[in-house]
Amino acid sequence: MNHQPFNSWLYEDTPLPAAQAEELKQHLQICPDCRQQQEAWLNVRHMLRIAEAARPQPGFSSRWQAGLEARRLRQQRRQVRITILALAGAVLLVLLGLLIYFALTSSFADLFASMIGTSTQVAVGLVQIGEFFQSLLRFLPPGVMTAVWFIFASWICILCLAWVLSVWRISRKGVPSHEELH
Amino acid sequence: MSNPETEWLQRSLQGDEEAFASLVERYQNPVFNLCYRMLGDEFEAEDAAQETFWRAYQHIQRYDPQRSFATWLLSIAAHYCIDQQRKRRAPILAIDDLLEETLPDQAPDPERSASQTEEQMAMRKLLQTLNAQDRSAIILRYWYDFSEDEIARALNLSASAVKSRLFRSRQALARQYMADAARAAGKERKQDESPAF
Structure with a gap:
């Protein structure tokens, strides 16, 4: 049929x-x-x-809200990891590119000589900068130098105090757990 | 769409977490049901439903307010479940789990409850015989009354593809039902023929 x-x-x-x-x-x-x-x-x-619709266990939306922070944190960490990896990859690529460029354009002896020359120039430059600041300080009125030292010392004191307070707080209360953070 | 929902949606689009939590509260049942029918396991369905709402929350800016929010949400859930099924590849038929399954406490009548459980089991067995995309099309059509066009939009398929998938699925379900019924009748016959001692 x-x-x-x-x-x-x-x-x-x-x-x-x-x-x-x-x-x-x-x-x-x-x-x-x-x-x-x-x-x-x-x-x-x-x-x-x-057929009856299946229902989740009670408290579904509370569980969702509780999981939201954890998911956000995971996502942030992933983004940081990706950024670091991307930056490291970019730096490596640039270095590799430079290496290839120099290898193709000059000999090993030239590279070595220019490396020594550049290092010497950098060292000489740093010494000259130091000498420049020393001569500048000699011409400043003594009151300005005292003020600069005072501000510098105050900042050091504040930082030390903050460090001591942090150590004291951690030793008293402990480090918050993963669950407490969420 | 009702007024509070429109307000929740508008606030959610502006990044209001509390407003989105209200949407979660409102749509948790349909989303969970879809995931449960697709995956066949309560715990996997819970994870899938939570993931669906997370994805919706993350990409709420992509939601077009001209369209139904429920359709958008169920589309995310369906896609996620189809992906999960593809990753898993193997069919899921844990009969022991099916037997332990409990239905919402509505009927204290144990006879009714048992028959409902049997129906649920039969339903799940039938649905598991379909592939993930066909299953989602059938679920959206018969549980959520989606039209063929709505299913096409939700599953990123053409309307004709949905039509043929639905047709093929109906045929497959009917054939599977007949095969199950024949098997059950055969078993009963064997039991009747067996000696009483």
């Missing part, structure tokens, strides 16, 4: 036109196979329609 197009019409989700519906009805009366399929599909559809 030819089951088409009746077999396809059985699974149509939209109502069939009257003529097709009548044809299907007549076919179903003489075809037990299609009738069985129709009954099966109607049963499945009924099961789908009446």
Whole structure:
């Protein structure tokens, strides 16, 4: 027996036109196979329609809110890791590029000589900067120098005090746990 | 869309966490149900539903207020569950878990409760025979009354693809149902024929 197009019409989700519906009805009366399929599909559809919706355990939104901070922290850490890796990769690429460039444009002896020359120039430059500041200090009035030293000493004292306070606080209260942070 | 929901959405778009928590409260059941029907496990469904809301929260700026928020949310959940199923690849049918499954405490009548559990089990077994995308299409169609166009939008498929997937799934479900029924009838027959001692 030819089951088409009746077999396809059985699974149509939209109502069939009257003529097709009548044809299907007549076919179903003489075809037990299609009738069985129709009954099966109607049963499945009924099961789908009446099935109860599953519900989460109580407190779902509270769990979501609690997990939000942890997820944020994880995301921040991931971003920091990605940034550091990207920067390190970029620096490595630049160094590699420079290395290749120098290797292609000059010999090893030239590179060594220019490295020594550059290092000497940097050292001489640093010494000259030091000498410049020393001569500048000699021309400043003595009151300015005292004020600078006073500000510098005050900042050192404040930093020391903050460090001592932090040590005292940690020794009294301990380091907050991972759960407390969340 | 109701007024408080519009307000929550607007506030969420401005980064208000409390407002989004209200949306979580409102949509937790449909999202969880979809994940549960897709994955077939309560704990995995909880994780998937939590992940869905996290993704929605992260990408709330991508939400188009012209569209239904529920559709957008369920689309995220469906995609996530399909990905999970693809990663897992193996079918999930833990019969022991199915037997231990408890339904919401609505009916104290143990007979009714048992029959509901059986129906749920049968339903889950049937759904697990479909592939993840077909399953999500069937769930969205029959649990959430999505139209074929809405399913197409939610699953990033063409309307004709959805139509043929739904058709194929209906056929597969009916055939599986007939096979299960025949197997159950065979078992019953064997039990009736076995000696009484």
